[in-house]
Amino acid sequence: MRELTTTLWVKQNQHDGDRWRLFTAVGDAIGAERVLYPGSFVDVAASFVFPSxxxxxxxxxxxxxxxxxxxxNEIIAAHRPHPWTPTVAFLHADYTGPLGMPxxxxDLLISLYAGFVSEHCTRYLRLGGTL
Incomplete structure (x- = not known):
């Protein structure tokens, strides 16, 4: 693992497991498969719980x-309780503009600390999906 990856993850995960617990509770409640996380920075904890x-x-x-x-992948594997390997995609983009996705x-649009994600990304959420 690259030094920058380690440094950024340690800072992101400074409250060890907080996001993991949050995403586990959300996953248990709604059972989402495909997740969009705009403004994620380096918070890969969603991949501990959701398959894509x-x-x-x-x-x-x-x-x-x-x-x-x-x-x-090493970070995710160390925290993933599920037997499946998650699909992880990254877009280096400003979520307020077009993302080039259908x-x-x-199923789930995560909005934590990135501003008004719903204003720009609700279109990517399926009918009946969860914000």
Whole structure:
């Protein structure tokens, strides 16, 4: 794992397991398969719980973090209680603009600390999906 990947993850996960517990509770409640996480920075904890997560972040450090595919997979594997291998996609983009993805392709839209994600990304949430 690259040093930058480790450094960014340690800082992101400074409250060890908090996001994992949150995403586990959400997953238990709604059972989402495909997840969109705009403004994720390097928070890969959603991949500990959900089988397919697309992360969207404009910060170039996140692009470098997700560019370390082996390192990201190592972090996820160390925390994943499920036997399946998750699908992880990363878009280095500003979520307020077009993302080049089809509308209504996701079951869950995660919005934590990235502003008004719903204003720009609800179109990607399937009918009956969860924000």
């Amino acid at each position: 997560v697309t992360y969207v972040e404009a910060d170039r450090r996140a692009s470098r973090f997700f560019g370390d595919v082996d390192g990201v 509308d209504e392709g996701f």
